[in-house]
Amino acid sequence: MKFTLNGKKVDVKAHPMARLLDVLREECGLTGTKEGCGEGECGACTVLVDGKPVVSCLVPFAQVRGAKVRTIEGVQDPLQKAFVTEGGAQCGICTPGMIMASLHLKSDAPPEEVRAALAGNLCRCTGYTAIYRSIRKRR
Amino acid sequence: MRTAVSPLELLEPRTLPEALRMLRDRRPVTPLAGATDLYVGLNFGTLNGRRFLDLSRLEPLRAIRARGASLSIGALATYTDVIRSPLVRRRLPMLAAAAREVGGVQIQNRGTIGGNVANGSPAGDTLPVFAAAEATVVLRSAAGERRVAFAEFYTGYRKSVMRDDELIVALEVPPVPGKQWFRKVGTRLAQAISKVVIAAVRAPRSRIALGSVGPTVLRVPRTEEALAAGAPIAEARRLLQEEIRPIDDLRSTAAYRRRVAANLIARFWSETS
């Protein structure tokens, strides 16, 4: 099945009902996308489909036919550095998802906007403050 | 993930007529829209069915548009589509308010209105909105179209009049007279399933619909009548308690839900006066 993965056209064989998460990790070898809960609650598996954050554990592979999929491996952004320097990442399990969900935010986005964008992403380590700070300090 | 996908089959129609024929000829087959309910079941090992029908290519079902005085919301419209639609914000702001409180952004980007209504959870956040707006559910099968008043759509806990050869194609909402109001009470702001959810319209004949306080979404006609007749809010609170049928479950207790529901109508009444 053809789709665009991190800017490259790819053709990947997998069951049409496989979870996009598993196709990315197992067929495409992109293990940056994490599985936390497997039920849509935690956001660790967030990727962008046609530019929009979605949870890849709830996306049937067939539904990305022809779409543009972007994973953490396809990101090169000052936000990543900011997560490192500001302590936005501790154990790191939530981090790829946090970054995919906050990539579109401007560093001066109001706190409510940041909180709304990350409402579907859970972190058990940082208490979120360092994550919000990482987004603010991105440059 | 507890369900092996290899024995599952996915039908991928490109047009609505093709989808409806598959639904008629290849039963049993389960429609699949944004998968935000179905894939939780897949992950959990509780997914029923072996054959699925992917609706995601049926682009026309995504449209939100005016049909005369009515607003037509395609079954495949996502919460994000609803939030961004100027038409919804103008004509049915309580639906935009409900959509903003569903899940997190990732769920809003994938979950559909048709999926919420078809899934029929008593906690479904858009259900009280359509009940208070007196919407019509537009169903289609290979045999033709059927229109069902929202008040007659559900027949019991997760049961509806929709047949297994039918799809929801749209929800149609007539003009809503009066001020619209929506509130959801859950354990936390985002990603929480409702403990009590209410949509209401303030008018000479006000309409009030509640979710998570009965086996299906409920209108409360006696409470509505009392308010229309000028009864004091204490009386409305009392009647409401008689009309709702909350239960104790994982998320809350019946007593808590009664209390919250009563407080919510008082709040509705004062905030829309």
Ligand SMILES: Cc1cc2nc3c(=O)[nH]c(=O)nc-3n(C[C@H](O)[C@H](O)[C@H](O)COP(=O)(O)OP(=O)(O)OC[C@H]3O[C@@H](n4cnc5c(N)ncnc54)[C@H](O)[C@@H]3O)c2cc1C
């Ligand atoms: C983390 C998380 C948070 C959530 N938060 C909320 C919330 O706050 N409020 C809320 O109400 N819900 C919530 N949900 C539930 C879910 O997102 C919604 O019910 C959503 O609208 C379902 O739509 P879908 O397109 O994803 O449905 P699917 O999972 O694709 O389908 C759901 C059911 O509807 C049927 N179906 C779908 N479309 C049609 C159609 N057009 N015609 C006939 N049958 C159809 C399917 O066969 C299936 O039985 C949440 C889910 C998750 C995972």
Ligand code: FES
């Ligand atoms: S693993 Fe997908 S949301 Fe938790």
Ligand code: FES
């Ligand atoms: S850094 Fe460990 S869960 Fe967020």
